[in-house]
Amino acid sequence: MQVFRSKNAGACYGVQRALDLALKASEGDGSAFTLGPLIHNPQVVAELDARGVRAVERPDEATHGAIIIRSHGVTPAVRRSCEAQGLPVIDATCPHVSRAQKAAAKLAGECGFVVVVGEAGHPEVEGLVAYAQEAGGSVCVAECGADLPNDLPEHVGVVVQTTQTRDALEDVLAGLKERGVEAEVKDTVCTATRQRQQAAAKLAGEVDAIVVIGGRNSANTTHLAEICAAECPRTHHVESAAELDPAWFADCETVGVTAGASTPDNQIDSVVRALEAM
Missing domain, CATH: 3.40.1010.20 (4-hydroxy-3-methylbut-2-enyl diphosphate reductase, catalytic domain)
Structure with a gap:
């Protein structure tokens, strides 16, 4: 065979960058906490835990060392909570995710309504939604055209979860076109x-x-x-x-x-x- x-x-650049930052934080007597798993790989998360880099759910669970913002990013509110802990904050957000967050906020300001193409409940998607909302926009999440609500405005912005497929984006855009909705698209699918x-x-x-x-x-x-x-x-x-x-x-x-x-x-x-x- x-x-x-x-x-x-x-491993892509964003994941390797996050791993390198976490490993550096664990050197010597260092310890660190990641908000949720650093990346979605159970074996890697277990290895990091053995090195003193523990995953926690809330910023206030980080009592010493540094707080690492995971590769999927966090909401603006969670970022502020991290900074309020008074510990060093290491931003391991994937640069492509950061770009998508900025795009979501920009589209919210320009269009007023943002469609996030992605998996509802995924941490990256939750961050994109929060960035759009903080910029004053209304938001819906759609993994396919069938997920789109009926009461959409005539003009919307579209941003994409970085790990989504091209087919998912095209299906959502086709659904918008069927409803006669004009879309301003920021294609943030990672290369x-x-x-x-x-x-x-x-x-x-x-x-x-x-x-x-x-x-x-x-x-x-x-x-x-x-x-x-x-x-x-x-x-x-x-x-x-x-x-x-x-x-x-x-x-x-x-x-x-x-x-x-x-x-x-x-x-x-x-x-x-x-x-x-x-």
Whole structure:
């Protein structure tokens, strides 16, 4: 069985930057707290915890050391709460997410109503909504055109969760067009996300089976698995090599491997080695 690794896979710049900042904060006698998991990868979060970088839910749970704002970003109110703790604040927000936050606020000021294309309840989306609202805008969240409310104004702004698919954005824009709504679009889908999705779709169409590596709580990894499944029915989403089942690859001559933007190289290498050993 031949194993092929996707051309674009694994930790993106924003995730690697967040990891580097967290690891630096843990050096020596340092300790730090992240608001929620730094990235959506349970294995990495556990490794950070072992180094003294603990995930907490509220700023007031950080009693010493530094507070790290995770890669998904936080709402303006949470950021102010962090600063009010009087501890050093390390901003590990992905630069692409920061750009989307600024776009949401700008569209709110220009259009008055903002459609956030993304997964309701996701921390990045909650931040985008809050930035638009703080700028005085009304907001709705839509993952597809069917999610759009009926009572939309004639002109809206559109901003996108950085890990969303191109298809999701196009579906929402088609829904707006059907309602006769004019949209001013800020395409904030991350380039790294787009590259991973395109490479994964291509690879999935060329192999007998494909393995997608990453946290099950990771939106971009989940989207990768969906994209691969559309091209290759034998798509398997795992968090680690320990989950691989040899029965999945019975009669397979080729298997592909891809990974979400929150998956470091060592986790990909581990899965590749396990597949090659089969």
